[in-house]
Amino acid sequence: MGQHSQFGLLKQHRFAPFFWTQFLGAFNDNVFKTALLTILTYNTLEWTKLDIGLLNNLIPGLFILPFVLFSATAGQLADKFEKGVMARRVKLLEIFIMLIAAYGWWNHQLWLLIAAVAGMGIHSTLFGPVKYAYLPQHLQKDELIGGNGLIEMGTFVGILAGEILGAMLVVHQPWGLQLVATGTIIVAVLGYIASLRIPYSPAPEPALPVSWNPLSETVRNIRFSKKNRPVFLSLMGNSWFWFYGAIILAQFPQYAKNYLHGDHSVFVLLLTFFSFGIGTGSLACEKLSGHKIEIGLVPFGAIGLSVFGFDLYLSSNTYMNTQIVDLWGFLQQAGAVHILADIVMIGVFGGLYIVPLFALIQTRCDPAHLSRTIAGMNILNALFMVVASLAAMLMLKQGFTIPQIFMATAMLNAVVALYIFSLVPEFLMRFIAWLxxxxxxxxxxxxxxxxxxxxxxxxxxxxxxxxxxxxxxxxxxxxxxxxxxxxxxxxxxxxxxxxxxxxxxxxxxxxxxxxxxxxxxxxxxxxxxxxxxxxxxxxxxxxxxxxxxxxxxxxxxxxxxxxxxxxxxxxxxxxxxxxxxxxxxxxxxxxxxxxxxxxxxxxxxxxxxxxxxxxxxxxxxxxxxxxx
Structure with a gap:
């Protein structure tokens, strides 16, 4: 195998424009969403008389909804059309959406902003199948792990940076709204400029007739994927990771506020350490796999997710501070470093878990059906995230504390992982060989x-x-x-x-x-x-x-x-x-x-x-x- 570094891909025409197109899209999504949620949280009455709790759940839900409704169509389009053209059209759509949102920011039109959230959900839905189907067309097999690692790292860094910048810009006085409106348009334009340099990526099935019925097409995609057992169970394993991550991340705001007794900066610190862990784990996959697709890392990642998820429960119970603290005050508390270490390691093992699964799907799926398979996976991801939200609500209703939710999720992860690896022992066998x-x-x-x-x-x-x-x-x-x-x-x-x-x-x-x-x-x-x-x-x-x-x-x-x-x-x-x-x-x-x-x-x-x-x-x- 070549001994190239994955970072060398960032200098190459076949990868760099696509990477920056993806990064800027994830960044812009989160600048916009976080700015909207922040301004509604702190200046609710200036915008609406609706319950803020309703809006805080409605906005993320509207962003996820297009993944359920339009992923099947997006997968067909990505298989039918050249991917560079698809990326450029999606980026033009993003510019149009941000222009609508800018009008909403300037004129305090809340429903225009909420419509723009749904529009950005459609934008991400259309780009998702292009993103993961593009890589196998331009990367060698021994580069796929490194390329996927960079994409995952870039996505989570973009999400984190977007959340931080969105929250900071929108509260800036007196030009916060204008800064967000102008900034998101600029980022969308930069994303389009980056997409112009994406190399030609031929459509695997240009004669594909597009079915506009999302339900029947989703069922057809999943049935097709089930014929390839390792691929289908990899799809399920990928969706399970989003279930796990959705439960953990959804608890961070209340966990930071009510258990760590920290202000908003402590919540941002938790997100930062988690994103750093995901990025580190994603990038480490290439080194640990020896430049090849090593699915033996998946059980290793699953073990780490359970071990450090359970340890986060233990470390949370030993945290004794009851005074409200900022970031620096939190870091001085006994047990804070232990909690942050657990969160980093959950991220690291999450990266080790998810990147090889993506690479396996990309290499073992029928190339002519890859985008539609990825689209089916996006639907499963969205459904698993909805179920994760319901599961967390049910646990809270049953009297679970947030640390107990961490523990229950870690234990459930162990059960699910054992079940998946018993169905496809190749994962566990490759782990033993890798170990x-x-x-x-x-x-x-x-x-x-x-x-x-x-x-x-x-x-x-x-x-x-x-x-x-x-x-x-x-x-x-x-x-x-x-x-x-x-x-x-x-x-x-x-x-x-x-x-x-x-x-x-x-x-x-x-x-x-x-x-x-x-x-x-x-x-x-x-x-x-x-x-x-x-x-x-x-x-x-x-x-x-x-x-x-x-x-x-x-x-x-x-x-x-x-x-x-x-x-x-x-x-x-x-x-x-x-x-x-x-x-x-x-x-x-x-x-x-x-x-x-x-x-x-x-x-x-x-x-x-x-x-x-x-x-x-x-x-x-x-x-x-x-x-x-």
């Missing part, structure tokens, strides 16, 4: 970009330990079907891992000829379907550290399926706890120490006509070198 190579071992890959991103192929590797397949699995950018000795399926924990990975058991023909033949049929079927298959031609673990003689199984596979062959070598594993080294295993483990180094080296591709067991053994031996 292994980031704790017990430090794995370095050499020329791993030679592993094909798509299409059938046979990976051939030396067999050193019981962990070989897990190490290779963790280093690969895509799933691999391993051909394993049937005896290993009798080892309880390893059996679960390899069955989950859809490994193909094989036995010597003398021992079980039926299983041998079935293995070759299953291998041929996997290759026919364009999958990667990995075999260990030695047929058994080395007991000396040297490479055993390669057998002829690979030739039988190539007779049925003449596909490219990729020689690989593991080096540095010999002598570890899971090898057949005759020494004391605990002494070996102690001698090697924690975080022992090992490497996976990938050789140049070989065509079927170049392959023989002798040649393959020579290639793998050369790749391994003297480091066993």
């Amino acid at each position: 292994l190579i980031h704790t017990v071992h430090q794995v370095r890959t050499v020329n791993a970009e030679r592993i094909p991103a798509e299409g059938a192929g046979i990976l051939v590797c030396n067999h050193v330990s019981y962990m070989d397949a897990i190490v290779i699995m963790a280093c690969s950018p895509r799933p691999i079907r391993f051909v394993m000795d049937h005896q290993i399926f009798k080892i309880p924990f390893l059996s679960w891992i390899f069955r989950t990975a859809k490994a193909i058991p094989i036995a010597p023909a003398k021992e079980d000829p039926w299983l041998t033949e079935k293995s070759y049929v299953d291998i041929a079927q996997a290759l026919h379907e364009g999958e990667l298959v990995c075999i260990f031609p030695e047929g058994k673990l080395t007991s000396t550290g040297d490479i055993n003689q390669f057998r002829g199984g690979v030739m039988k596979i190539l007779e049925r399926s003449p596909v490219p062959v990729y020689p690989m070598a593991l080096r540095g594993l010999w002598g570890s706890f899971f090898t057949r080294d005759q020494g004391n295993p605990f002494e070996r483990a102690f001698r090697r120490g924690p975080f022992s180094r090992l490497e996976l080296v990938v050789g140049e591709v070989m065509q079927p006509s170049q392959v023989s067991p002798i040649v393959l053994q020579e290639k793998v031996t050369q790749l391994r070198g003297n480091w066993r």
Whole structure:
């Protein structure tokens, strides 16, 4: 995989204009919404005689409503039209909406401003499917994690900066309303200017007939997504994150005021730390995943969301201050740092959870249906957020304190995560593999970009330990079907891992000829379907550290399926706890120490006509070198 930095994308024409278009849109949404909510909260009587509590719930609801009503249509439009054109039209709509809002600001027309809120909801609804469908068209697979991380970071920074600036500008005397009116128009124009430089992004399905019935199209999209189980459950997992986040964030205003006894600056501090955590976690995904789509980070993120959500409940109960404090006064209170650390870590693990899910959806969904799939996800997100609001209201009605709501949400997250990962064990299996190579071992890959991103192929590797397949699995950018000795399926924990990975058991023909033949049929079927298959031609673990003689199984596979062959070598594993080294295993483990180094080296591709067991053994031996 390339060792590029994700920040380099911000200098590139294929990413930077789109990033700034998205950032400015999120920023402007929140400048406008926060300014409106702030002025209504502090100067209600100058604007309306309606109940302020009603308006505070109506305005966010009107912003979310278009996601439910128009996401299905937006997804179809994003699949039908070129995405640069779509982005520019959406930005022109934003300018028009902000002009209407400016008239409302200048003339104290509340209902024009509320209509503009609904208009900005439509603007975000139309842009959502474009946003996530654009990235796979312009980024390589090993850039998707970094690109999604930057988008998520930019979105949350834009939200936070917009909320702070909106609240500050609108109360400025005597020009607060005029500053907001002019500022939002300027930002909308800047967003349009940025969109002009978005490169050409062809429509995946230009002949698509648009269905204007949102209900039937939503049902059709979700049914289509359900055919791809990992994608559908990733959509549900994504929506669950918005459920979790909506409950937590919705409590922050009252939590800051009634439990931390802080003023408005304390509430802003909580939002700042949460957004900083989301941004940090999103950006960390590229480093932790090794520039590939690593869905093993999703269970890691889910664990962190539950652990630190529960710890926020504990730290809140130890906070003893009862005096009203500002930001600096709050920071001096015992337990304040602990609370802020919990909020940051919830954000960090939220970023680790959400970014790989987006990347998985983008790469495993049918490209011609991606925008509509994202649109369906946006509808689910909106519905989950509504349910989150109802759940929080129900808990408050039942007498839950806000810290208890944090605890209940964390525990519910653990239950939901276990359920999702039990339905698609690939998430949990990849987490175990990722954990292994980031704790017990430090794995370095050499020329791993030679592993094909798509299409059938046979990976051939030396067999050193019981962990070989897990190490290779963790280093690969895509799933691999391993051909394993049937005896290993009798080892309880390893059996679960390899069955989950859809490994193909094989036995010597003398021992079980039926299983041998079935293995070759299953291998041929996997290759026919364009999958990667990995075999260990030695047929058994080395007991000396040297490479055993390669057998002829690979030739039988190539007779049925003449596909490219990729020689690989593991080096540095010999002598570890899971090898057949005759020494004391605990002494070996102690001698090697924690975080022992090992490497996976990938050789140049070989065509079927170049392959023989002798040649393959020579290639793998050369790749391994003297480091066993």
